[in-house]
Amino acid sequence: xxxxxxxxxxxxxxxxxxxxxIYEDLSGPAIRDTFxxxxxxxxxxxxxxxxxxQPVIEENLIAMADEAGCDIIVTTGGTGPALRDITPEATExxxxxMMPGFGELMRQESLKYVPTAILSxxxxxxRGSCLILNLPGKPKAIRQCLDAVxxxxxxxxxxxxxxxxxxxxxxISVFRPKQK
Amino acid sequence: xxxxxxxxxxxxxxxxxxxxxIYEDLSGPAIRDTFxxxxxxxxxxxxxxxxxxQPVIEENLIAMADEAGCDIIVTTGGTGPALRDITPEATExxxxxMMPGFGELMRQESLKYVPTAILSxxxxxxRGSCLILNLPGKPKAIRQCLDAVxxxxxxxxxxxxxxxxxxxxxxISVFRPKQK
Amino acid sequence: xxxxxxxxxxxxxxxxxxxxxIYEDLSGPAIRDTFxxxxxxxxxxxxxxxxxxQPVIEENLIAMADEAGCDIIVTTGGTGPALRDITPEATExxxxxMMPGFGELMRQESLKYVPTAILSxxxxxxRGSCLILNLPGKPKAIRQCLDAVxxxxxxxxxxxxxxxxxxxxxxISVFRPKQK
Numbered sequence: 001x002x003x004x005x006x007x008x009x010x011x012x013x014x015x016x017x018x019x020x021x022i023y024e025d026l027s028g029p030a031i032r033d034t035f036x037x038x039x040x041x042x043x044x045x046x047x048x049x050x051x052x053x054q055p056v057i058e059e060n061l062i063a064m065a066d067e068a069g070c071d072i073i074v075t076t077g078g079t080g081p082a083l084r085d086i087t088p089e090a091t092e093x094x095x096x097x098m099m100p101g102f103g104e105l106m107r108q109e110s111l112k113y114v115p116t117a118i119l120s121x122x123x124x125x126x127r128g129s130c131l132i133l134n135l136p137g138k139p140k141a142i143r144q145c146l147d148a149v150x151x152x153x154x155x156x157x158x159x160x161x162x163x164x165x166x167x168x169x170x171x172i173s174v175f176r177p178k179q180k
Numbered sequence: 181x182x183x184x185x186x187x188x189x190x191x192x193x194x195x196x197x198x199x200x201x202i203y204e205d206l207s208g209p210a211i212r213d214t215f216x217x218x219x220x221x222x223x224x225x226x227x228x229x230x231x232x233x234q235p236v237i238e239e240n241l242i243a244m245a246d247e248a249g250c251d252i253i254v255t256t257g258g259t260g261p262a263l264r265d266i267t268p269e270a271t272e273x274x275x276x277x278m279m280p281g282f283g284e285l286m287r288q289e290s291l292k293y294v295p296t297a298i299l300s301x302x303x304x305x306x307r308g309s310c311l312i313l314n315l316p317g318k319p320k321a322i323r324q325c326l327d328a329v330x331x332x333x334x335x336x337x338x339x340x341x342x343x344x345x346x347x348x349x350x351x352i353s354v355f356r357p358k359q360k
Numbered sequence: 361x362x363x364x365x366x367x368x369x370x371x372x373x374x375x376x377x378x379x380x381x382i383y384e385d386l387s388g389p390a391i392r393d394t395f396x397x398x399x400x401x402x403x404x405x406x407x408x409x410x411x412x413x414q415p416v417i418e419e420n421l422i423a424m425a426d427e428a429g430c431d432i433i434v435t436t437g438g439t440g441p442a443l444r445d446i447t448p449e450a451t452e453x454x455x456x457x458m459m460p461g462f463g464e465l466m467r468q469e470s471l472k473y474v475p476t477a478i479l480s481x482x483x484x485x486x487r488g489s490c491l492i493l494n495l496p497g498k499p500k501a502i503r504q505c506l507d508a509v510x511x512x513x514x515x516x517x518x519x520x521x522x523x524x525x526x527x528x529x530x531x532i533s534v535f536r537p538k539q540k
Contacts, residue, residue, distance in 0.1 A: 097266075097268075099261060099301060100283065102298055104284055104298070105287075108288075126261050151296075152295050152296045152297075152298050155299065156261055159262045159299070160263070175295045175296050177296060
């Protein structure tokens with residue numbers, strides 16, 4: 001049964017430099033703007049900006065899902081091959097089930113733009129009634145990836161008994177199969 | 181060396197409601213009909229219908245592979261993101277090696293029809309001389325997915341020393357590379 | 361920071377029969393020839409040919425990465441579903457992070473040629489400053505797979521602080537995004 005409540009969307013920027021104020025976080029706002037474009041239904045935001053430390057990422061994901069009650073948490077950053085890129089491992093550590101199709105489709109979509117798309121280790125998973133989704137760090141790639149996977153997200157939230165999302169059909173299409 | 185024996189094909193419907201008789205299992209018969217269409221070589225069926233309980237799924241997969249001697253077990257149901265969907269985890273728990281290419285191709289194929297294909301967590305793996313393959317729950321999607329991956333299945337069974345499958349080339353093509 | 365040193369490329373042929381001299385290793389030389397074609401920058405080779413034994417594979421991968429100082433190790437063989445095919449498991453056991461995009465793209469590429477491409481369990485991962493990449497066993501498939509993924513490899517090595525690779529742009533294109 002879908003919960004009739006205002007959706008709470010977590011935006012988690014994972015970046016050593018942005019979290020230290022060395023540069024401005026442009027990725028978190030890019031996610032916010034995208035959801036503003038997509039959604040007609042009301043939503044509130046839970047925003048955090050943290051360093052690339054696995055225990056810190058895990059703590060924040062858990063708090064945002066379990067305490068703040070996020071229906072979806074979208075992370076940005078930390079999905080590459082470099083030593084400090086540890087977002088997918090932290091995501092997997094806090095999820096009960098993994099959703100490999102999200103990462104596959106995002107990489108396939110990004111491959112249309114850059115061959116280095118295969119270096120992205122983005123994944124997604126479920127913790128309780130919360131979908132956790134990794135996005136790339138760059139604002140332009142964020143929109144490309146969300147455009148690719150968002151059509152499946154409202155139905156995914158229905159299935160995990162999270163908030164009902166109503167899309168703006170002039171901006172993005174979503175798909176909900178007929179209920180069984 | 182390929183075994184010269186009658187193939188045994190396991191069909192495992194995983195559904196709380198079908199296993200309680202709340203509705204009729206249409207997915208198991210859809211798999212049976214598909215293999216009837218595909219195969220010229222004789223085969224016998226090992227059919228079971230069980231609830232979405234991980235220990236029950238694992239027990240049945242093990243018994244069907246090790247005791248009943250199935251060459252391939254095809255599951256249907258339980259691959260989505262919902263709380264009770266636990267088929268991929270049970271599959272992974274009983275397999276010695278995982279075959280990620282099956283899930284990737286099935287999701288890619290299903291994406292031609294519905295954007296929610298990325299919510300499917302279907303996988304495949306090997307237990308001894310048995311290939312275990314997860315299919316979606318809906319009969320129409322079952323056929324779409326099997327049409328996509330079946331061309332590789334007879335050679336896979338050759339490689340794991342399971343039964344030799346002879347396809348009906350008027351219905352489906354299969355590929356066996358020249359032996360090394 | 362990219363290391364200014366001569367690249368060291370590990371070539372690891374994993375085959376019971378080739379390692380026993382029952383047949384000649386054609387796959388290792390196919391990898392060598394491909395890198396000779398691709399690279400303008402100097403490189404040295406670390407070549408080994410070993411049986412399909414998981415502990416032996418792991419020992420060699422560790423020694424080639426940590427002691428020999430390989431920037432990239434390319435394996436060939438042992439990625440299928442057969443009992444002795446254990447290369448992906450050995451690779452995962454020695455890597456700190458996995459790179460699922462490589463296997464996905466190689467399978468997608470090979471699917472253009474043979475439907476049995478989904479039987480390949482190839483993966484890639486990072487150990488320290490070394491990229492470990494599984495390739496198929498057949499020389500023709502090796503070139504097809506490397507052509508698909510190589511465009512992302514030099515930038516991957518930059519990100520893990522391995523050697524700088526300079527490609528021959530008349531043979532293969534590579535992509536390095538502008539530095540952030």
